[in-house]
Amino acid sequence: xxxxxxxxxxxxxxxxxxxxxxxxxxxxxxxxxxxxxxxxxxxxxxxxxxxxxxxxxxxxxxxxxxxxxxxxxxxxxxxxxxxxxxxxxxxxxxxxxxxxxxxxxxxxxxxxxxx
Numbered sequence: 001x002x003x004x005x006x007x008x009x010x011x012x013x014x015x016x017x018x019x020x021x022x023x024x025x026x027x028x029x030x031x032x033x034x035x036x037x038x039x040x041x042x043x044x045x046x047x048x049x050x051x052x053x054x055x056x057x058x059x060x061x062x063x064x065x066x067x068x069x070x071x072x073x074x075x076x077x078x079x080x081x082x083x084x085x086x087x088x089x090x091x092x093x094x095x096x097x098x099x100x101x102x103x104x105x106x107x108x109x110x111x112x113x114x115x
Contacts, residue, residue: 009040009069015076016115022080022114023112026102027090037073038065083107 009017014037021028021036046083077100080086087103089095 008044009072011075012074013040014069014072015079018073018076018080019108022086022102022108023087024104026108028100030098030100032072033077034073037069041065041069041084061094080094085111 015034018033021033025032038061077086081088085104085107086100087101088097088100090099090101
């Protein structure tokens, strides 16, 4: 498992980003949420131009969202699904995941106020 440094996003950070996104876009997709998480990582300088030093040489690469970031994001999505704040699908054409919609605006508003 990859260790996160202090600039990486915690589950709480990711949860807050998702709640804020849902408060603006109550009909959305998991891909759109992933973009929000990626954008936050990019703003923190964690996605592009990462330099690591190995045995006296430097390697520069572009960091993508890690498996750990995705796992934390999925944990947050499942927490919101289990609490019935969001539900799969957003209309008759898109009834299943990866599409989601806010099903309990009051619970979401309460979470947003806490974020």
